[in-house]
Amino acid sequence: MNSLFIEFRDPLFGIIVFVALIFIIAFVSYWWGRLRSKEDHRYLERFLRSFTKPPSQTELHREIGSSAVSQKSWLLVAQTYVQNGDFEQAVAIYRSLLEMQHEPHRRRELLLLLAQTYFKAGFLERCETILLKILGRFPRTPQALKLLLFTYERLRSFDKALQVLEPLDELGNDIAGDRRYLETVSLLQDARTDTAAKCRRLAEEYREHHTLTYLTFEYLFRHDPAVAWAALELSASRIIADILWYLPEEHLNLDIISGDGYLRQLYSARGSVNLAQNSSEFELDVLIKLRQSGQSGATLQFEYLCGHCKQIFPFPFHRCPNCHTIDSVVTEPLLGKAVADFAPSERSERAYEV
Ligand SMILES: [Zn+2]
Numbered sequence: 001m002n003s004l005f006i007e008f009r010d011p012l013f014g015i016i017v018f019v020a021l022i023f024i025i026a027f028v029s030y031w032w033g034r035l036r037s038k039e040d041h042r043y044l045e046r047f048l049r050s051f052t053k054p055p056s057q058t059e060l061h062r063e064i065g066s067s068a069v070s071q072k073s074w075l076l077v078a079q080t081y082v083q084n085g086d087f088e089q090a091v092a093i094y095r096s097l098l099e100m101q102h103e104p105h106r107r108r109e110l111l112l113l114l115a116q117t118y119f120k121a122g123f124l125e126r127c128e129t130i131l132l133k134i135l136g137r138f139p140r141t142p143q144a145l146k147l148l149l150f151t152y153e154r155l156r157s158f159d160k161a162l163q164v165l166e167p168l169d170e171l172g173n174d175i176a177g178d179r180r181y182l183e184t185v186s187l188l189q190d191a192r193t194d195t196a197a198k199c200r201r202l203a204e205e206y207r208e209h210h211t212l213t214y215l216t217f218e219y220l221f222r223h224d225p226a227v228a229w230a231a232l233e234l235s236a237s238r239i240i241a242d243i244l245w246y247l248p249e250e251h252l253n254l255d256i257i258s259g260d261g262y263l264r265q266l267y268s269a270r271g272s273v274n275l276a277q278n279s280s281e282f283e284l285d286v287l288i289k290l291r292q293s294g295q296s297g298a299t300l301q302f303e304y305l306c307g308h309c310k311q312i313f314p315f316p317f318h319r320c321p322n323c324h325t326i327d328s329v330v331t332e333p334l335l336g337k338a339v340a341d342f343a344p345s346e347r348s349e350r351a352y353e354v
Contacts, residue, residue, distance in 0.1 A: 056094050064096040071097060078113070087121035108138055112334040115147060127151050142171050149178065150324055158186035168247055177211070181318070181326045188219060199224045203231040213239045214329050215318045225251035234260045241331045242316065243350065246272060283333045302337035304329050 028347040053101055064074055081090040094114040101107050118127040131148045134141055145168050152161035161182050165175045184205065187198060200221055206216045208291050210233070217240045220228035225247070237244060237260070244263070249272060257263040258275055269287035277292075280287040285301060290298055304313045307330045309323035319326050 056198055060089070060092050061096045061099075064093065065100065072100075075113070078117075082117055082120065087117050090117050091121075104137070108134055108141065108186070112147075114145055117304070119147060119151060124151050124155050128155070139167065140171060142168065142173060145171070146173075146324075148317075153182070153185075153319070156189065158182050158189065162186070177326050180205070180209065181212060181215075184215060185318070195223050199227045203227050206231055209293075212318070212327055214243075214316060214327070214331075217243055218316070221247060221251070229253040229256055232256070234263070237262050237266070239329070239331060241266065241300075241333055245302075245333075268302070281333070283335050286335060296336055299336055299338040301334045303332050303334060305332055306330070 014309065063069070074097060078090040078093040081087070081093070084255075091114065094110055098107060098110050098114070101110060111130050112131065115127045115130040115134070118124075118130065128151050131144050131151065134144045135148070138144070145164055146277075149161050149164045150166070152158070152164060162179070165182070167180055168178075169175050184202070187193060187201060190198075193201075195203050202216050202220055206212070213236045217228055217232065217236075220231065221240075221243050244266060252267065252272060254273070257267050257273060261276075261288040263290065264273065265284045266282065267273045269274040269279065269284040269291070271291055276288055279288055283327065287298060287300065290296065305311070306313070306317075306320040306322060306325065307328040308325040309320060309328075311320070311322045312332075316331070317329055320328050
């Protein structure tokens with residue numbers, strides 16, 4: 001029985017103890033390594049998670065107050081938030097910077113940035129309040145006056161917008177275009193003037209100044225196509241190509257159409273007349289050729305380019321939403337797939353609603 005046990009003086013006992021020790025050390029080392037690896041992974045996850053959510057208002061305020069980052073850098077961060085459409089964070093940064101800024105001119109700049117952010121975010125009343133605060137202290141601030149003009153325009157307070165033009169005029173800004181535009185949209189909004197009188201006034205103004213082409217003919221072709229055709233200068237046809245394209249058949253003036261090269265091509269491409277065999281404009285040429293071969297699966301669609309800032313929009317505009325230039329819309333035709341149950345007259349009404 002004693003032969004089954006090994007005495008501690010036996011060399012074999014020492015070897016067994018040595019092997020057992022190695023095993024225990026390897027085992028402990030393996031589990032320690034695994035534990036460390038798990039801990040590191042958890043730490044990394046916690047660290048990365050802190051970047052996925054934006055800092056809270058309190059965190060932002062504390063960070064800005066610590067002066068660890070310069071004010072210029074915070075302005076760049078706020079600008080990036082505005083570009084990404086995160087107006088809430090940008091407003092929080094501007095407000096925190098304002099609380100720490102006591103120099104009047106620097107405060108004016110920050111208030112202006114805050115007003116611009118509220119304008120972009122659509123908080124027009126807040127924007128107006130801040131701009132009036134700036135102008136109360138610094139009345140000769142053209143940027144604030146211009147932004148106040150756009151704000152009143154969006155709020156459809158055209159009388160107030162016209163009042164803002166006076167100080168802008170005194171500061172040497174060219175306000176003739178803005179005045180004509182505001183007076184025209186104010187006239188179109190006026191419930192006391194009847195539609196016939198509005199059409200007459202629009203046509204007269206257009207004959208005199210040759211401006212606000214899209215705005216004028218959008219209204220005239222919707223309410224009185226006969227007056228619109230009479231007032232139309234054929235050189236302006238390309239600017240309102242979409243309005244002409246979606247015009248119902250019963251409102252076409254074939255005498256005028258047959259007398260102008262571009263209109264012959266446009267309406268031959270639409271299939272209303274057959275007066276052009278080709279066109280110098282690619283889209284119209286393709287549509288004319290398709291119709292000649294008996295196919296009608298394509299049609300024209302439109303996009304709208306600002307002739308000033310070159311930004312493209314899917315909808316027509318009278319004042320560019322990006323650079324605020326008036327009358328800068330350039331209508332660009334595009335080839336598109338025709339939708340069978342979408343009559344031109346229906347599309348015309350939809351186009352006017354935009
Ligand atoms: Zn523009």
